[in-house]
Amino acid sequence: MQVKDRVWVVTGAGSGMGRELVLALLERGARVAAVDRAPAARAETTSFAGAPGERLSCHVVDITDAAAVAALPDEVVAAHGAVDGLINNAGIIQPFVPVTELTDDDIRRVLDVNLMGTLAMCRAFLPVLLERPEAHLANVASMGGFFPFPGQTVYGASKAAVKLLTEGLYAELLDTDVRVTVIFPGAVDTEITANSGVQVREGTPEEKAKAERMMTSAPDAARIMIDGIERNRLHVHVGRDAQLMSLLIKVAPRPAIRLVKKLMERQMGSPAAEEGVSPAGR
Structure with missing residues (x-):
């Protein structure tokens, strides 16, 4: 579905990929309802x-x-007259620790935002989308939703759930005019770590430069996502790392998992997210 002249709702719109999605949609001639929990980020x-x-x-x-x-669809319709598309982009990561070191609050917060929040948005907006002659629902999962990364296991589980939720919606909506896409970003240069309230070690200038080279820029990520939506693709992989990991987990899962584990162990003391191998680049 073409984005031009359509009304799109974007969550997590105050920063990172969400902000770039808003800007890219506007540039392509869309109308946008930007959703974020932080008034300052929205501004x-x-x-x-x-x-x-x-x-x-x-x-x-x-x-x-x-x-x-539940009240948001009516607010968006009041502002724009309709809703044609929804991009559930909002998400957070967990602290970079094993599952046994996470608190109940850590786990609940990740699941509430990444899975339950996405599900709530889908349920709220699907009745509105189903009324349109053509509509689109896109959920942002993660490379971590199909490839395991030590220290981000609960985050990965939440994104794996988003993957299957979206694929299930695709199956349920096959005979309707609502198209469905699930998006798998790899490492993207955003502020998701800070926005998630996760503390990491400050990298050296050399480490930061290396990380930036390995990451997809947020504007490029937004472009890839919107291109995939306009082509009505079910799966959209953002970044060469996401494409590579998608292949490796299928053809050689155990060696691939061992390799990533070794790489992350070498970087203990330098968080994986700063080195470009984290699934949580958003």
Whole structure:
């Protein structure tokens, strides 16, 4: 489905890939309802977008708040007259520790945002999307949703659930006018670590430069995602790392997992996310 002249809802729109998705959609002639829990982040996105007038509306909503999510479709329709597409981009990572070292609150927060928040948005907006002559639902999973990364196991489990949730929706909606896409970003140069409240060691300038070379830029990630949506692709892999890991986990899963584990062990003391091998680049 072409994005031009359609109304798109984007969650996690205040920073990173979400902000770039908003800007790219506006550039392609879409109308956008930008959703973020942080008013300051929302204001920054509006500032970056310039003055798009009525084509951009901003909504302060925490996607873990069931009541706020349930009210959001009516707010977007009031602002734009319809909803044609939804991109569930909001997500957080976990602290870089084994499962046994996570607190109950750590686990619940990751699952609430990544899985339950995404599910709530799907359930809230699908009735509206089903009324349109053509519509699209896209959920952002992760490379970590199909490839295991030590220290991000619960994050990966939440994104694996998003993968299967989206594929299940694809099957359920085959006979409707709603197309469905699940997106698997690899390491993307964003601020997801800080936005998730996760503490990591500051890398050296050399480490940071290496990480940036290995990551997909947020603008490039947004472009790849929207191109995939416009082509109605079921699976969209963002970055060469995501494409490679998708192949390796199928043809040589055990050697691939051992290799990544060794690479991450060598980097103990330098968080994997800073070295470009983390699934949590968003």
